[in-house]
Amino acid sequence: MIDATFWVMISFFAFIGLLVYFKIPQKIKITLDDNIKNIKGQIDEADKLKEDAKNILTEHEKKISNSKAEVKQMITKANEEAEKNVLKINQDFHNLMESRKRSAEERIKQLKNQALKDIKNASVKVAIDSVEKLIKNSLDKSKLDKIYSSSLEETKLALKKKSS
DSSP, X not given: OOOHHHHHHHHHHHHHHHHHHTTHHHHHHHHHHHXXXXXXXXXXXXXXXXXXXXXXXXXXXXXXXXXXXHHHHHHHHHHHHHHHHHHHHHHHHHHXXXXXXXXXXXXXXXXXXXXXXXXXXXXXXXXXXXXXXXXXXXXXXXXXXXXXXXXXXXXXXXXXXXXX
8 A cells, every 4th residue: 555655755754854954944044034135235235326326416416507607607707807808998999099199180280380480481581582682683663573573483482392
């Protein structure tokens, strides 16, 4: 009545007994527990790294927003400086042109005064020369008229030469 099934059952219980005797299930449980602890530790480490990454991301986003604000402020300041420089350069240019205009007007006035002085001097010289000729020649009325006419012509020519 003992057949092969009986021997299989006996060997199965003997196998189970040997496993329990050598504490194989406890060793398997310890190994699995160690693996579970290791995996939990890795998950905790990954969560910690994830939080650190979120914090770093938040810090960098703040830095980026601050940088954007600074850049915007710098651009605004640069635009204001550029406008001030343009206004200053424009004002300097107008002042320079006004100064040059006054200088040119003063120079024209000086040249005009000098020309008037030269014309007066030439007129006086021509008049003196004419009077000298009249006195030297003491001529009659017709000659005197001719001398007068020629003196006028000389004066006109001298004035034309001086004015051009």
